Amino acid sequence: MKKIIFMLLTAGFPLMVGAQTLTLRQCIDLAVARNVSVRQAQVGQQQQKIALESAKQARLPQVGGSFNQNLSLGRGLTANNTYDTRNTYSSSLGVHADMPLFTGFRIGNERKRAELNLKAATADIERLSESLGLQVTQAYFQVLYQQELLQQAKTNLQLSQLQESRLIGLIQAGKAAQVELSEAQSRVAQDQASIVQEESQYNLALLELSQLLEFSTPDSLHIASPASLQLPHLPESADAVFALALPQRPALQVAKLRTEAAEMGVKVARSGYLPTLSLSAGLGTNYYNTSGFTNEAFNRQIRNNFASSLALSLSIPIFDRYSTRNSVKQAKLEVVNQQLEEENLKKTLYKEIQNAYYNAVAAQQKWTAAKTAEQASEMSLNLVTKKYEAGKANGTEYDEARKKHTNAATQRLTAYYDYLFRTKILDFYAGEPLQ
Incomplete structure (x- = not known):
């Protein structure tokens, strides 16, 4: 009697080796x-x-982080309502979360x-x-x-x-x-x-x-x-x-x-x-550096500009x-x-x-x-x-x-x-x- 040697391709089925006949x-x-x-x-x-x-x-809530780096060059509007040539650097950091309630x-x-x-x-x-x-x-x-x-x-x-x-x-x-x-x-x-x-x-x-x-x-x-x-x-x-x-x-x-x-x-x-209701929350801070002005240090700005937010959002379908x-x-x-x-x-x-x-x-x-x-x-x-x-x-x-x-x-x-x-x-x- 010849040997039948086969291995199944799916998990969970044992390897069957040896001379045998199949029922x-x-x-x-x-x-x-x-x-x-x-x-x-x-x-x-x-x-x-x-x-x-x-x-x-x-x-489950959806959580994400963000980091933005901006650079502005050239003339821009100042606080005195005049235009001046200045370079502005800004950075922002944040973490936000959204969770559906209904x-x-x-x-x-x-x-x-x-x-x-x-x-x-x-x-x-x-x-x-x-x-x-x-x-x-x-x-x-x-x-x-x-x-x-x-x-x-x-x-x-x-x-x-x-x-x-x-x-x-x-x-x-x-x-x-x-x-x-x-x-x-x-x-x-x-x-x-x-x-x-x-x-x-x-x-x-x-x-x-x-x-x-x-x-x-x-x-x-x-x-x-x-x-x-x-x-x-x-x-x-x-x-x-x-x-x-x-x-x-x-x-x-x-x-x-x-x-x-x-x-x-x-x-x-x-x-x-039906309307939907969601809860969102966020933490963030930023840093600014403008040429021609005295700017606070990066660490101080990051600490002082820290802010948090919490919001409920209701969306009502109309058309x-x-x-x-x-x-x-x-x-x-x-x-x-x-x-x-x-x-x-x-x-x-x-x-x-x-x-x-x-x-x-x-x-x-x-x-x-x-x-x-x-x-x-x-x-x-x-x-x-x-x-x-x-x-x-x-x-x-x-x-x-x-x-x-x-x-x-x-x-x-x-x-x-x-x-x-x-x-x-x-x-x-x-x-x-x-x-």
Whole structure:
């Protein structure tokens, strides 16, 4: 068994090294950890976390410092209302702070909207992960299905080779004709060609799964065949599955959260109608030096010119060229758009569940019929094989019976994995983990 050595690109997933095969759950976890779309969604979640932090910190004061250096040269107006040529140097230092006291509830509503956007981003990761998990499940079952077909082709080859060996012995004993050996050798060649075809299909299925897992090649990928694949029972109805899906589907949760965030956006826009109140404070001093005059020392001026200020500022909106009114209208339209999106997702989900349910019902019926047909064809093949070996049936009859059995077995396998996957889809919609 080849070693599978892989390191996931996202933090928090352990390094897995060693000879092992992957179960369905491990395949899903690996695909989710490596998938670019999921990782992009995780980056979006981190961005929303930062946006929420910014919204929470919007109530904090804003503090800044300033330093100005001015130089004035040439003629200027003096205190005597005359003009004189003088050079003036001045410096000023200051620290100021501003803090919002009331913003028309804008800050609080923006914080709530940021919280909803963060929840939506988190649910979006889950939505992408589950969707990817369903793709991996389908590819995983396809590999198992192709494995069974390949094994069936190998079994057919072994039976053909046994018949060929038996006929060689009969010909040597003078109890069979050469034409029968030619027919047997033809069957061996056909079975060998079937194995080549089934190996190709198996490799393609393995390639598709490896691409979902972000493997460079499928050569190092091995999957675990379950000890037994129990066929689950169908739910009572599509409506029963839909009732379970409504409160659990991440896509619906994302749509609902974004609708709530849009509603909060209306409140944010309406804050433009309300007055705002802010508190500001400042500390500062300055220094002047004018040519032709006696100027106090820098340190004395800085100390003597020190001043502080404290102010409350009330801003009352009167007319803003309908900017706030239009912002509110845009926000309301966004709410309507998100509500329609949510409604559309519910309808789409219901249709998908209906299709999945009736496809599962049809797959169950096909599997039952195919299982019965395989049992009948197997009995027929056993009888024809005995007649053929006893010389009471020719090669054409044997080939026909074997072909019918092979087709019936293939149809049974197809129906089996189709029904298994269809029920997995229903479990997926009902909120059960894929494993």
